[in-house]
Amino acid sequence: xxxxxxxxxxxxxxxxxxxxxxxxxxxxxxxxxxxxxxxxxxxxxxxxxxxxxxxxxxxxxxxxxxxxxxxxxxxxxxxxxxxxxxxxxxxxxxxxxxxxxxxxxxxxxxxxxxxxxxxxxxxxxxxxxxxxxxxxxxxxxxxxxxxxxxxxxxxxxxxxxxxxxxxxxxxx
Ligand code: CO
Numbered sequence: 207x208x209x210x211x212x213x214x215x216x217x218x219x220x221x222x223x224x225x226x227x228x229x230x231x232x233x234x235x236x237x238x239x240x241x242x243x244x245x246x247x248x249x250x251x252x253x254x255x256x257x258x259x260x261x262x263x264x265x266x267x268x269x270x271x272x273x274x275x276x277x278x279x280x281x282x283x284x285x286x287x288x289x290x291x292x293x294x295x296x297x298x299x300x301x302x303x304x305x306x307x308x309x310x311x312x313x314x315x316x317x318x319x320x321x322x323x324x325x326x327x328x329x330x331x332x333x334x335x336x337x338x339x340x341x342x343x344x345x346x347x348x349x350x351x352x353x354x355x356x357x358x359x360x361x362x363x364x365x366x367x368x369x370x371x372x373x374x375x376x377x378x
Contacts, residue, residue, distance in 0.1 A: 207239050208246045209257040213301050214350060214367065218255050222348045223262045225283050229324045233263065237280055237322055240265045249300045251338040253345030256301050264342040266335065274334035284319035284343055286312075287328070295337050297351050304370040307363045309354045311340045 212218055226233060236259055244252040244265055254263040262283045269276035291313030298306045314332045317339060321327050331339050341351060352363045 208242045209239050211243060211247060211252075211256055211300050212258050213303060214299075214352075216301075218258055218260060219301055219345065219350055220348050221255075221260065223253075223255050223260045223346045225262050226320075229282065229320070229322065233261070233282075234322065236261065236263060237265065241267070244300075247300050251342045252300065253342045255345060255348075262346050264339075264346060266338050266342065268335050268338060271334060277331075277335050279329075280322040281317070281319040281327075281339075282321070282324075284317055284339070284346070286315050286340075286343065287318050288316040290314040293333065293337065295334075297337065297341055299341070299351050301345075301350065302352070302367055303374070305363065305367045307351055307355060307359075309337075309341075309351050311337055311354075315339060 236254060240252050240254060240257060243257055248270065250268050250270060251264065251266045254261045264281050264284060266277065266279040268274045289312035292310055293313040294308055294310045296306050296308045313336060314330065315336045316330050318328050344350065352360055355363055
């Protein structure tokens, strides 16, 4: 089921999510809905709090991006174990419709999480999948991509977003 995507400045996007203790029916349904919602919005990653559920769950599917390896992931309680290098990329966010900003992140990350069956997984992500992962992990920690910008860059991005929101409201 496609759910509504919460947009900034909704409070749920600013708070860290809770770890998942048990992967029950509700969590499984959440994961299905997150994929439905992400595909419907043509995104490549989604964090649970973006659909209003404050749990530490993310989904990723990079296959729509042609020059990236197709990778479909469900990560529960994800953590970064190691990170390496730096990469800059112009990111978008389903919770900031229309806005894109260049963010610097680690080029390579080693990640620990549980999969949808509750089994521990460890994987190394590099470049685009690493960027998507770090963007979604930030969401789960209550951090949005504009928070990764400093000073005037952050102000300009937020002003631009406000303007986009106003234009959208005017267009109905
Ligand atoms: Co986002």
